[in-house]
Amino acid sequence: AAGVIQSPRHLIKEKRETATLKCYPIPRHDTVYWYQQGPGQDPQFLISFYEKMQSDKGSIPDRFSAQQFSDYHSELNMSSLELGDSALYFCASSRGTSGSYNEQFFGPGTRLTVL
């Protein structure tokens, strides 16, 4: 079965640089979620999109922005990178945002290292 695709899988950036992470949801999934997982920590919700509109917002820094495109893929843009941004970034997708369709399936993650 098709899964969530994330690219790149690994990314190394310098402080103050910009990074763009991409997420391709499971076919027919219209909702995308972004989570950040620091070393030894649980995933923290950043932001979500349903039908290309922002549906919920968590602890996402102002330096980060995201959007969902017409083909439902999503991009997380991160600017002025800081050392503390080094983490695993997961994208998850689901079909709809409520009821029994809310099963969120996670991608393999993008490991971002900021030097």
Added chain:
Amino acid sequence: QKEVEQDPGPLSVPEGAIVSLNCTYSNSAFQYFMWYRQYSRKGPELLMYTYSSGNKEDGRFTAQVDKSSKYISLFIRDSQPSDSATYLCAGRGYNKLIFGAGTRLAVHP
């Protein structure tokens, strides 16, 4: 206080043992409760989810939710070395998941 509390372990059991993993939560708005399994450097994999209170069984796995005590449990029967991973519980209110810290489980032969 975190909205979902989970003992990080580690928990070490012999192969074939029954494993009990537990979480407590404080947000009464949670309606769905999930259990994810995460292997090292991999994305969380959805094991099961339950709606409101009650039990749900899937093979060797049983999930329980007691909303009166705000307690979530996952039982693994006949545990296998391949079950060695971090198990994350999560609650869902609107649409975002709030995770516990994850419990590291090691099943040794």
